[in-house]
Amino acid sequence: MSSVYPYAGHQDPQIHRIMLAELQRQEDQIELIASENQTSLAVMDAVGSVLTNKYAEGYPGRRYYGGCEHVDEAESLAKDRLVELFAAERANVQPSSGSQANHAALLALAEPGARILAMDLNHGGHLSHGHPKNLSGITYEFFHYGVSPKDERIDYVALRKQANEVKPTVLLAGASAYSRTLDFELLADIAKEVGASFMVDMAHIAGLVAAGVHPSPVPHADVVTMTTHKTLRGPRGGAIVCKKEWIKKINSAVFPGMQGGPLMHVVAAKAIAFGEALQPAFRDYQQRVVENAQALANGLQQRGCRLVSGGTDNHLMMVDLRGPEGPAITGAVAEDALHAGGITVNKNLIPFDPEKPMLTSGIRIGTPAVTTRGFTTDDMDSVADWMNRLLRDPQNSELQQRVRAECLALCQQKPIYPQLRPESTLC
Numbered sequence: 001m002s003s004v005y006p007y008a009g010h011q012d013p014q015i016h017r018i019m020l021a022e023l024q025r026q027e028d029q030i031e032l033i034a035s036e037n038q039t040s041l042a043v044m045d046a047v048g049s050v051l052t053n054k055y056a057e058g059y060p061g062r063r064y065y066g067g068c069e070h071v072d073e074a075e076s077l078a079k080d081r082l083v084e085l086f087a088a089e090r091a092n093v094q095p096s097s098g099s100q101a102n103h104a105a106l107l108a109l110a111e112p113g114a115r116i117l118a119m120d121l122n123h124g125g126h127l128s129h130g131h132p133k134n135l136s137g138i139t140y141e142f143f144h145y146g147v148s149p150k151d152e153r154i155d156y157v158a159l160r161k162q163a164n165e166v167k168p169t170v171l172l173a174g175a176s177a178y179s180r181t182l183d184f185e186l187l188a189d190i191a192k193e194v195g196a197s198f199m200v201d202m203a204h205i206a207g208l209v210a211a212g213v214h215p216s217p218v219p220h221a222d223v224v225t226m227t228t229h230k231t232l233r234g235p236r237g238g239a240i241v242c243k244k245e246w247i248k249k250i251n252s253a254v255f256p257g258m259q260g261g262p263l264m265h266v267v268a269a270k271a272i273a274f275g276e277a278l279q280p281a282f283r284d285y286q287q288r289v290v291e292n293a294q295a296l297a298n299g300l301q302q303r304g305c306r307l308v309s310g311g312t313d314n315h316l317m318m319v320d321l322r323g324p325e326g327p328a329i330t331g332a333v334a335e336d337a338l339h340a341g342g343i344t345v346n347k348n349l350i351p352f353d354p355e356k357p358m359l360t361s362g363i364r365i366g367t368p369a370v371t372t373r374g375f376t377t378d379d380m381d382s383v384a385d386w387m388n389r390l391l392r393d394p395q396n397s398e399l400q401q402r403v404r405a406e407c408l409a410l411c412q413q414k415p416i417y418p419q420l421r422p423e424s425t426l427c
């Protein structure tokens, strides 16, 4: 019997093989997708626990099912820890994803058809911030702000003017592909000036905010949504913190508004992750995430790669592949070339991108996952070198094999889950 995932191995060899292959893939490649991370084994214990069996519609002490005494405790702990982590007034830990957290927040803050002003997806925003085919864009009338063509940073002057013209019910801030510090104080001031509620989706930067290495939106915003699996390094899911006057509406928007039974195994895993994030080591980790991002950005720029807005303040950066010094390939070609060399990224539209979303002119890269497995700033310089070589010769399979071997050697020095070693390797 396999010592890794033994029950799946015994019962379902096909799925077991896939699980082991994915474990091996994560171990053997350099993960630079900015929204991914590697959660702790303790978090995975909870996700794989008997709590998955429990229905618990409602909230602690007020459920629609019996037998909730233990899951009530788990949810209360998760809420208390989240409130402490962000010095928030209130919390809801039930959203099953970031998008569901966003839909619930909008449902609480605005009537269907209301005007919402949010960041443009093509400039780094998010699908659930008003894409016409997303529930958000179907339900509300969205208007979008973006970055300035001059410095590729949010143009707060233009945003203020637009907010005064649009008079939105909600000003929504937050991004999934923006490498600069967000000025939440200024955004809150704009929202106040136009009589809008202020909502922030801090999914990408939640871990940085928790550790104090990015300014917090929590004192300034009515409602703040997040995912728990990105920089926050917990299980896949969502969460919301808010001012106390919004909690009744938020709770009712999450359940019964958006969801039925919460995933109590994930809620317990969130509690574990929030507990981890309250430890001093988490602050050090986030500091290293940012230092590694700066080292990677410098390494790429020194080798002639152009970064959108000229660099990064957070955990991610956007590479413009059309920059004056090349490499003049699409994001899709870059993603494939890097993958063949053992480095995983995602193609991503960059501001004013003439390409389609499945091609793009850019890639998005981030350092949360590699920092979790212990990569240092020196390692990031090696990664920049490998990336640069792969990007400038994207069809060279011999180069890809050489780089892949070098990446593998570094990965083997820094295993993610040394406790989960399949007794027989797969490849």
Ligand code: DSN
Pocket: 035, 098, 126, 176, 203
């Ligand atoms: N899809 C996520 C990301 O990669 O940023 C956001 O939800």
